[in-house]
Amino acid sequence: MVTKLRLTSLAETGTVVGRLSGVGTAGSIAGTVLTGFVLVSRLPVSGILIGLGLLLVAGSALVQWRARGWSGAPALTLAVVAGGLATTVAPGACDLETRYHCAQIVTDPGRPGGRTLLLDGVCHSYVDLDDPTHLEFTYVRALAAVVDATRPEGEPLAAYHLGGGGLTFPRYLAATRPGTRSVVSEIDSGVVRIDRERLGLGSVPGVEVRTEDGRLGLRRLDTGSRDLVVGDAFGGFSVPWHLTTAEAMSDVRRVLDEDGLYAANIIDHGALAFARAEAATLARTFAHTALAGPVGGTRPEGGNMLLLASDRPFDPRALQEALDARGTGWRITTGKALTSWIAGARPLTDDHAPVDQLLEPYSPSDGR
Structure with missing residues (x-):
């Protein structure tokens, strides 16, 4: 779709496709390196996803403003508000989201001091505090x-x-x-x-x-x-x-x-x-x-x-x-x-x- 929007003449097909391919490849490399070596070690996954969503919303707002002015502002505002509410009310399974895991602590009903540590839903440890x-x-x-x-x-x-x-x-x-x-x-x-x-x-x-x-x-x-x-x-x-x-x-x-x-x-x-x-x-x-x-x-x-x-x-x-x-x-x-x-x-x-x-x-x- 982007190629079709950018293409004004068949004679420019190779140039347009090549440029878009290059930009996409550069973005993939930058995204992989930034996420794998920087973001994952510093932020929880949910924070990375929410941050990406905010960047996409900001990017779409910029494109909307440059292309059509602010005629679509009400719809964009509604989308932002709905997304924000979803992040606050949606149920989460994690007691704590660590750098690498969704962590849960489950109490053992059969032992008052018994606790099971689950990481991404997998039992990793059982500890009896008493x-x-x-x-x-x-x-x-x-x-x-x-x-x-x-x-x-x-x-x-x-x-x-x-x-x-x-x-x-x-x-x-x-x-x-x-x-x-x-x-x-x-x-x-x-x-x-x-x-x-x-x-x-x-x-x-x-x-x-x-x-x-x-x-x-x-x-x-x-x-x-x-x-x-x-x-x-x-x-x-x-x-x-x-x-x-x-x-x-x-x-x-x-x-x-x-x-x-x-x-x-x-x-x-x-x-x-x-x-x-x-x-x-x-x-x-x-x-x-x-x-x-x-x-x-x-x-x-x-x-x-x-x-x-x-x-x-x-x-x-x-x-x-x-x-x-x-x-x-x-x-x-x-x-x-x-x-x-x-x-x-x-x-x-x-x-x-x-x-x-x-x-x-x-x-x-x-x-x-």
């Missing part, structure tokens, strides 16, 4: 079991957490292992604010939360300074690709002491292509690896699972007993069984980490 030792999600109980099986009971730890969410596990470590020092890298400052204002973070001793990307946070840690590194960062159901690669795992290994443990929570389904690739990555970086997760038949089943890595050998029996004691229903896979399961998977690197392509979403047709 009892930090209560672990609702199976994967968190499995993580606690793994730590209990690999470290003496009650021993304080120096821990680092890639991803914060509701900080369920740092709270648990503070309560069960007094003196534990946890550093948490959480990229979303809005989530950190929820932790402080709605989930009681201020009363948790020994937990330092840094608003930063986990990969950058890793680089700031001293060599051999951590007993435990926990990977629990997600964008939706996907682990951010740059936290899955061999280069990132080399940094994890660097910050761990000689007996240190890396435990990563991941989600995958179907053929588990991502899980196998990440296991292959850990096997290339660490001397010993293990997988904890639900098992169907003779192979791991889809859903949450923990990948474990260390330069110290694992005790499969102790790990399995700890998982059973927590009622997880999970099984430990190590040694030749794990090697056979990984076979053929390509390790992830900074140059090749197609995490989103490897992931297979859950589908009821899977039969689970």
Whole structure:
């Protein structure tokens, strides 16, 4: 339509179309860069959309004025007023719109202190404000079991957490292992604010939360300074690709002491292509690896699972007993069984980490 409006002669077709194409391309590049690198990191999405709407209204008013004067002013005014009213009365599902998420806090009717943190409608954390030792999600109980099986009971730890969410596990470590020092890298400052204002973070001793990307946070840690590194960062159901690669795992290994443990929570389904690739990555970086997760038949089943890595050998029996004691229903896979399961998977690197392509979403047709 714009081409037709601008075209006054067929002889100018190439010039007009080329000019409009160039302007459109320049606008797309500027919009992508401005939104992706500036606006999203500083404004909530609703603010960006409302701002865009206001710019469009202002642009249409300018065009109206230059083309026809103010004859269309009543209609334009009505549209602006209607849009403004809609933004104030339309229902919103967010308790807080952070830089990256629509966040909600849901109270558990069965536990007075129970709170579930939802980010974009997905359950990310469950926190009991009255009892930090209560672990609702199976994967968190499995993580606690793994730590209990690999470290003496009650021993304080120096821990680092890639991803914060509701900080369920740092709270648990503070309560069960007094003196534990946890550093948490959480990229979303809005989530950190929820932790402080709605989930009681201020009363948790020994937990330092840094608003930063986990990969950058890793680089700031001293060599051999951590007993435990926990990977629990997600964008939706996907682990951010740059936290899955061999280069990132080399940094994890660097910050761990000689007996240190890396435990990563991941989600995958179907053929588990991502899980196998990440296991292959850990096997290339660490001397010993293990997988904890639900098992169907003779192979791991889809859903949450923990990948474990260390330069110290694992005790499969102790790990399995700890998982059973927590009622997880999970099984430990190590040694030749794990090697056979990984076979053929390509390790992830900074140059090749197609995490989103490897992931297979859950589908009821899977039969689970």
